[in-house]
Amino acid sequence: MEAYAVEASPVGFAGSRGRFETVAAWLEGAESAALPHAELEARLEVESRELFRQLLQDHLDLRAQRERRLEEVVGADGLPRASAEAGHQRGLATVFGEVQVRRIAYRRRGCGNLHPADGVLNLPTEKHSHGLRRLAAIESARGSFETAVEAVQRATGQRLGKRVVQQLAERAAGDFDDFYAQRPRHLSAAGDVLVLSCDGKGIVMRPEGLRATTRKAAARAEADRAAVQRGEAPPQADGRGRCRL
Numbered sequence: 001m002e003a004y005a006v007e008a009s010p011v012g013f014a015g016s017r018g019r020f021e022t023v024a025a026w027l028e029g030a031e032s033a034a035l036p037h038a039e040l041e042a043r044l045e046v047e048s049r050e051l052f053r054q055l056l057q058d059h060l061d062l063r064a065q066r067e068r069r070l071e072e073v074v075g076a077d078g079l080p081r082a083s084a085e086a087g088h089q090r091g092l093a094t095v096f097g098e099v100q101v102r103r104i105a106y107r108r109r110g111c112g113n114l115h116p117a118d119g120v121l122n123l124p125t126e127k128h129s130h131g132l133r134r135l136a137a138i139e140s141a142r143g144s145f146e147t148a149v150e151a152v153q154r155a156t157g158q159r160l161g162k163r164v165v166q167q168l169a170e171r172a173a174g175d176f177d178d179f180y181a182q183r184p185r186h187l188s189a190a191g192d193v194l195v196l197s198c199d200g201k202g203i204v205m206r207p208e209g210l211r212a213t214t215r216k217a218a219a220r221a222e223a224d225r226a227a228v229q230r231g232e233a234p235p236q237a238d239g240r241g242r243c244r245l
Contacts, residue, residue: 081106
């Protein structure tokens with residue numbers, strides 16, 4: 001079988017290869033050999049994010065090297081951008097960390113620059129990636145913005161401010177009205193039945209409205225709280241629900 005040489009770029013992904021070799025060398029060394037598995041997990045969790053951040057950065061750098069100048073670029077205003085300038089850079093905050101995107105800017109005096117590579121990458125107008133936006137929206141819907149900040153940091157290692165998470169969640173719901181406006185609506189017909197099921201869990205009841213057993217349990221709980229507030233030990237209940245002092 002004839003062997004074919006694999007063409008390797010001397011520059012592309014050099015940072016990623018260097019990062020991987022550094023982690024592998026550390027795992028082969030004496031320091032890692034003395035660590036328990038929990039500390040190895042914690043270290044590799046951080047290192048893996050940085051490795052994937054570097055892989056993404058190297059990929060973006062390679063795309064920048066391969067980007068070719070377009071013959072004609074016309075903006076939405078109908079005006080062509082005849083001047084092209086390479087090396088224009090913008091930041092992108094991702095689930096792995098921040099990377100830099102370099103691309104060609106097409107320019108015209110008095111007009112905003114156009115970056116066709118941004119459209120190919122589907123980059124957001126703002127700094128944060130779609131991955132971070134998705135996490136911010138999901139976690140914000142589950143609880144408070146404070147807990148969303150903590151959840152995003154646990155998942156990605158990236159620390160976003162509370163206001164940033166709130167803004168990302170709000171933007172994720174930007175097409176809420178349009179989405180439901182496009183959904184078909186089925187009108188109710190005569191004779192349709194609307195059923196609503198609910199319980200009283202979490203609703204505070206007046207003592208006289210409680211059942212006898214529940215009222216006794218509430219009275220015991222109130223007595224226990226009062227005893228604790230006085231610095232006394234509350235009475236303990238035996239296995240049959242009776243209190244013994």
